[in-house]
Amino acid sequence: MKLKTKLKSKYFLIASIIVFAISLLLPLYINLNESLDKLINYGEIYGYQALLLGWMTFPYIDFFCWLANFTLLISWVFYRKQFANYLVSAGTVLAFLFGINHVTQLDFMEVHDYELNLFGYWFWIIAMLLQIVATKLYQKEKIILLNEE
16 A cells, blocks of 8 residues: 555656656747747747756856756656655746746846747646645645554
């Protein structure tokens, strides 16, 4: 019984890692008005570029969104600990700042590509939400296992 309950949270953990890896390979934005061949040659920013160069936004609020990557990474490593849930939840809130700025066009960030649709960003958010589910599920499984003994 123990092995079966632990596997469920691990599935969400693995799914979170896979979806995050996919988000690194996808462009942050896509232009839905362009044809597919122009979309591929658009010269957009990919997730791995945003991850590698995000530290350069240090004096701006964009930097806090970039820090969400580290909260996600730490929560993967320590997903069995209670604080991992707090970390990934805080990181998700920080990551949502980017989407809120894009959707509302409040212009409080340095990114101003409002005419383009977010694409890879949503995979990044889904990876964080999957990790929240993984940490919550693990904590619930842990309580169930303690009650069984």
